[in-house]
Amino acid sequence: MKKRFYNYLKPIFTIAFLSIITVSCTDLAIEETDSIIAEGSVVFEGVADVDASITNLYNDTYGQLGDQANFFALNEVSTDETLVPTRGTDWGDNGIWRTLHSHTWSATHQYILSTWNNLNQNVLRASQIIDPLSGPTAAQEADARFLRAFSMYFVLDMWGVAPYRNPTDGADVNPSVLSAQEAYDFVVNDLETAIPNLPANGPSESNNRATKAAANFLLAKVILNSERYTGSAPNYQRVVDLVDAIAADGYALQAGYFDLFEQTLDNETIWFANTGVGNRIWNGLHYNQNSPDNTGGGWNGFSTLAEFYDSFEGDPNSNYVGDNQEERRGWVPDASNANSDNLGIGYGFLIGQQYNEDGSILNDRTGEPLVFTKEMPGLSGNGENTGVRIIKYHPGGEGGSFRGHEIVFRYADAHLMKAEAMMRMGGSATTLVNELRTLRGATPLGSVSEADMLAERGRELYVEFWRRNDMLRFGQFTRNWEFKNEASVGDPTWNLYPIPVNALLSNPNLVQNPGY
Structure with missing residues (x-):
């Protein structure tokens, strides 16, 4: 079989170009391997190597997850959790970061x-693997369906519709557009079809590929958010049942919060990506904070808002050991606890004076003490020390600061999904939430409201791709936060991203989302 790829955006110049070829080269026999045919006139015959195609699709998906821009930025920088302030001329980038945070x-x-x-x-390539012309085994098809469901779900979540092209459609055929309900049904069907043919792995070093637990997790996530897509109340009992199925495969909460983000085996990681975690480490650390495998230091960009930092227990103005902080807020080393293992770099949220690995005071590039401040003047006009920094993956961990192991699905998330589903069915989430809080060194709550649940998800899952999704489900994505554009507050336009102009020009079946 020959593997055929079509550009997702319909080529504009294909017909005219082929007409020129026909006029000027009518006496030539054109081989089907010639590049001039690849755009529109070649019939899809199936992928040549199904295993290789699946591996390539996983690798490309992982590369997209590991990026600090694009997918990560749309899910995190657009929220109350993460921002990328401009520091002098650094991180200006024509406002590309500032516009996400300010809506x-x-x-x-x-x-x-x-x-x-x-x-x-990703969706198109997965569909080509699934197509009968490619002849996938049941296991291969299940892998591809899981990957297709993952990508299509985020298309639905971000844009409210989902284009779809059949593999056998030529490049001259405009993709159809699935409504929110149709896309939701499509994703659910993919996952339900895949689950019986996926491996029933418990915690395993091979969980960089789809498993029953990973598909159950994604299905629970899709169903929990379904009211936004279908207009009907979610089947909360099914969310509970899916999480229980994940637990039955051997997944559970685990103590040692920052140990979870090492590449060693743990009981919580359901699905991880083989992608470098360097972006999660260095995009917020200062230029003078470094490690043996990155002597050039950090990139001094990403920060968090004071209000998000303040949602954690502990001293509001410092984060040193003994400041009565919960484990998830981490700690900043000083002269007494800086060493070669932690490189003088803290865990979680970095605020206040920063230190070298020998415990000496770390300076900024001007020679002044490097003190990260909670307050920022705005999205622009920042110095190199403004803003609390976030570091969940640590450069001193096993495998170094660019190790290829980033968590995508984690059991603590599933645990909180179950708690939320129980709460929304009229039951209590308090026991499950307090089970997690106690494990993380946080004070148990007397009761759990919707606001408490959203805040708890933020404290547990920061910079794990889910903040936008959570805020939308709780109706908080359009609320006000620091440095947000006042005109966008309360405006539902921003609950969806606009269909890109290029896509509208290439596919007349698409209609721009309201408000854009």
């Missing part, structure tokens, strides 16, 4: 276009 993006935003293209291309 002033447009249909020409590069990260919106790139994420749209990446996710839809």
Whole structure:
């Protein structure tokens, strides 16, 4: 079989170009391998190597997850959790970061276009693997269905619709557009079809590929959010049942919060990506914070808001050992606890004076003590020390600061999904939430409201791709937060991203989302 790829965006110049070839080269026999045919006139015959195609699709998906821009930025920088302030001329980038946090993006935003293209291309490639012409085994098809469901779900979640192209459609055929309900049904069907043919792994070093637990996790996530797509109340009992199935496969909460983000085996990691975690480490650390495998230091960009930092227990103005902070807020080393293992770099949220690994005071590039401040003047006009920094993956961990192991699905998330489903069915989430809080060194709650649940998810899952999704489900994505554009507060337009202009021009079946 020959593997055929079509550009997801319909080529504009194909017909005219082929007409020129026909006129000027009518006496030539054109081989089907010639590049001039690849755009529109070649019939899909199935992929040549199914295993290789699946591996390539996993690798490309992992590369997209490991990026600090695009997918990550749309899910995190657009929230109350993460921002990328401009520092002098650093991180200006023509406002591409600032517009995400302030909710002033447009249909020409590069990260919106790139994420749209990446996710839809993933869907098409998975569909080509699944197609009977490719002859996949049941296990191969299940892998591809899981990957297709993952990408299509985020297309639905971000844009409210999902384009779909059949593999046998030529490049001259415009993709159809699935409504929110149709896309939701499509994703659910993919997962339900895949689950029986996926391996029943418990915690395993091979969980960089789909398992029953990973598919059950994604299905629970899709169902929990389903009211946004279908207009009907979710089947909360099914969410509970799916999480119980994950637990039955051997997954459970585990103590030692920051140990979970090492590459060693743990009981919580359901699905991890083989992608470098360097972006999660270095994009917020200062230029003078470094490690043996990155002597050039950090990139001094990403930070968090004071209000998000303040949602954790502990001293509001410092984060040193003994400041009565919960484990998830981490700690900043000083002269008494800086060493070669932690490189003088803290865990969690870095605020206040920063230190070298010998315990000496670390300076900024001007020679002044490097003190990260909670307060920032705005999205622009920042110095190199403004903003609390976030570091969940640590450069001193096993495998170094660029190890290829980033968590995508984690049991603590599933545990909180179950608690939320029970709460929304009229029951109590308090026991399950307090089980997690106690394990993380946080004070148990007397009761759990919706606001408490959203805050708990933020404290447990920061920078794990889910903050936008959570805020939307709880109706909080359009609320006000620091440095947000006042005109966007309360405006439902921003609950969806705009269809990129390029996509609208290439596919007349698409209609721009309201408000753009």
